[in-house]
Amino acid sequence: MMASMSHVITLHGVAPSNRYCRRFSHSNPRFMTMAVPTRVATVKSQSCNSKSTAEIDFSDPDWNTKFQNDFEDRFRLPHVTDIFPDAPSMPSTFCPNSRTPRTNDFPGNYPLDENWHGYINDNDRVLLKTIRYSSPTSAGAECIDPDCNWVEQWVHRAGPRGKIYFKPEEVKAAIVTCGGLCPGLNDVIRQIVITLEIYGVTKIVGIPYGYRGFSDQELTEVPLSRRVVQNIHLSGGSLLGVSRGGPGVSEIVDSLEERGITMLFVLGGNGTHAGANAIHNECRKRRLKVSIIGVPKTIDNDILLMDKTFGFDTAVEEAQRAINSAYIEAHSAYHGIGIVKLMGRDSGFIAMHASLASGQIDICLIPEVPFNIHGPRGVLSYLKYLIETKGSAVVCVAEGAGQNLLRKTNATDASGNTVFRDIGVYIQQETKKHFKEIGVHADVKYIDPTYMIRACRANASDGIFCTVLAQNAVHGAFAGYSGITVGTCNTHYAYFPIPEVIALPKLVDSNSRMWHRCLTATGQPDFI
Ligand SMILES: Nc1ncnc2c1ncn2[C@@H]1O[C@H](COP(=O)(O)OP(=O)(O)OP(=O)(O)O)[C@@H](O)[C@H]1O
Ligand SMILES: O=P(O)(O)OC[C@H]1O[C@](O)(CO)[C@@H](O)[C@@H]1O
Numbered sequence: 001m002m003a004s005m006s007h008v009i010t011l012h013g014v015a016p017s018n019r020y021c022r023r024f025s026h027s028n029p030r031f032m033t034m035a036v037p038t039r040v041a042t043v044k045s046q047s048c049n050s051k052s053t054a055e056i057d058f059s060d061p062d063w064n065t066k067f068q069n070d071f072e073d074r075f076r077l078p079h080v081t082d083i084f085p086d087a088p089s090m091p092s093t094f095c096p097n098s099r100t101p102r103t104n105d106f107p108g109n110y111p112l113d114e115n116w117h118g119y120i121n122d123n124d125r126v127l128l129k130t131i132r133y134s135s136p137t138s139a140g141a142e143c144i145d146p147d148c149n150w151v152e153q154w155v156h157r158a159g160p161r162g163k164i165y166f167k168p169e170e171v172k173a174a175i176v177t178c179g180g181l182c183p184g185l186n187d188v189i190r191q192i193v194i195t196l197e198i199y200g201v202t203k204i205v206g207i208p209y210g211y212r213g214f215s216d217q218e219l220t221e222v223p224l225s226r227r228v229v230q231n232i233h234l235s236g237g238s239l240l241g242v243s244r245g246g247p248g249v250s251e252i253v254d255s256l257e258e259r260g261i262t263m264l265f266v267l268g269g270n271g272t273h274a275g276a277n278a279i280h281n282e283c284r285k286r287r288l289k290v291s292i293i294g295v296p297k298t299i300d301n302d303i304l305l306m307d308k309t310f311g312f313d314t315a316v317e318e319a320q321r322a323i324n325s326a327y328i329e330a331h332s333a334y335h336g337i338g339i340v341k342l343m344g345r346d347s348g349f350i351a352m353h354a355s356l357a358s359g360q361i362d363i364c365l366i367p368e369v370p371f372n373i374h375g376p377r378g379v380l381s382y383l384k385y386l387i388e389t390k391g392s393a394v395v396c397v398a399e400g401a402g403q404n405l406l407r408k409t410n411a412t413d414a415s416g417n418t419v420f421r422d423i424g425v426y427i428q429q430e431t432k433k434h435f436k437e438i439g440v441h442a443d444v445k446y447i448d449p450t451y452m453i454r455a456c457r458a459n460a461s462d463g464i465f466c467t468v469l470a471q472n473a474v475h476g477a478f479a480g481y482s483g484i485t486v487g488t489c490n491t492h493y494a495y496f497p498i499p500e501v502i503a504l505p506k507l508v509d510s511n512s513r514m515w516h517r518c519l520t521a522t523g524q525p526d527f528i
């Protein structure tokens with residue numbers, strides 16, 4: 001089959017604008033010209049096939065090797081030596097078992113180099129995909145070619161390097177948190193500060209209220225130290241504040257120059273990372289030795305290639321309280337119907353995982369899977385069936401689900417994200433109307449716990465996750481990288497070039513085992 005294919009084919013015959021991938025719902029043209037990545041993800045990772053995968057000529061006997069080389073090139077991490085080839089390096093000052101930097105004056109707490117295997121080699125790699133699918137029809141198969149050949153894809157291992165490219169005493173590090181709130185922001189801020197201090201950095205500041213803090217003259221830098229951040233992880237929110245919108249990239253880089261910032265840690269979602277990448281590019285254009293490092297903060301878990309993002313676990317856990325309340329209300333009422341709306345603009349991960357965890361959801365609706373409300377196969381008919389057969393029902397709907405059923409809105413927020421209509425309210429209203437029309441009693445209750453969930457403190461698992469991400473962010477900066485972000489792949493920590501992880505939102509694959517498991521757990525039919 002392979003030999004006979006001399007033409008360039010699309011992946012499984014699926015056109016590049018494919019089943020699972022959509023653009024992030026940005027519409028602000030100001031940002032579009034600034035930093036939306038030009039490269040689309042070429043791997044069909046997270047079920048996203050792409051233009052460049054579609055351009056592979058699989059009749060070439062070397063396509064596999066070429067793909068892997070291309071992959072290695074794309075995932076190469078931008079480094080300070082790209083613009084300053086002679087940039088000096090020095091032995092790392094990082095010491096994992098000390099509160100202070102490693103110095104020759106105080107060798108007692110530090111093993112001799114030859115006995116200590118604590119650094120990451122720049123050539124260490126993490127395997128991105130671990131399942132070998134035998135057929136493209138296997139559940140959730142992510143194949144590069146039509147025969148689903150095994151293709152190794154390796155990304156860079158995160159962690160401390162033996163050589164560093166910044167002298168700690170010359171560093172001024174800044175941290176900024178952008179976008180919406182997410183559990184764990186304070187844990188990340190805290191650990192970045194602590195790790196920077198261990199390297200020996202003394203000038204550490206927080207930029208208040210997201211990117212806005214770079215331009216608003218009334219907002220002043222927040223000095224940060226171990227003392228300041230010691231207990232901030234005990235509460236939710238962000239010590240520094242967050243915002244959407246704000247200044248353009250050039251203004252931000254002007255501000256970095258004026259302030260003498262040499263390391264910038266950017267905590268935020270896809271929009272923030274697009275901004276971070278644009279800042280990185282602008283710094284390179286101006287030949288500034290500045291390291292821009294992202295830490296992906298998206299409660300929606302919609303960043304490509306990573307196992308998960310921080311705050312997601314906590315969100316799923318916290319959503320249980322809302323779901324349980326909806327269940328109790330519905331279960332205690334005569335013909336009770338509970339509706340819970342959870343976050344997820346483009347991706348239904350929170351709704352899917354919360355439904356799976358609760359065991360109390362009868363219908364889970366996510367943006368990736370179309371559904372009808374009305375008609376014989378619609379959600380309302382099934383709700384009637386549930387009321388008749390089990391007396392009550394609970395629906396979990398992601399905020400971005402079923403937007404096609406609602407009147408379009410042209411409204412955008414300050415960052416250019418489309419403002420959605422409330423699908424939860426719509427389902428509540430239509431349910432009430434429908435049951436009235438068919439003359440069946442229904443007691444409908446609607447819960448939207450969004451801001452209660454977002455404002456929570458990180459749970460233990462996210463607390464650990466944030467701590468490790470933050471340490472790795474600092475290690476990445478000292479290693480001389482810039483324009484990168486940090487995440488986990490198959491439980492291992494890795495660095496990624498920013499454009500590769502934000503080209504598209506990571507979506508729930510409706511052919512994945514996880515979605516099928518969710519369907520098995522709820523027992524819901526297709527609503528199409
Ligand atoms: N394409 C872009 N280029 C440069 N900056 C951007 C871009 N998109 C968004 N930004 C900036 O990034 C910041 C955060 O963006 P946004 O409000 O979209 O949140 P986010 O990072 O995607 O996080 P969340 O997951 O909470 O939505 C804003 O200050 C916005 O101005
Ligand atoms: O109301 P805000 O702050 O604009 O944020 C809402 C958005 O933020 C998110 O919670 C992600 O941070 C989305 O799920 C949601 O659409």
Ligand SMILES: [Mg+2]
Nearest residue numbers: 179269270271
């Ligand atoms: Mg976003």
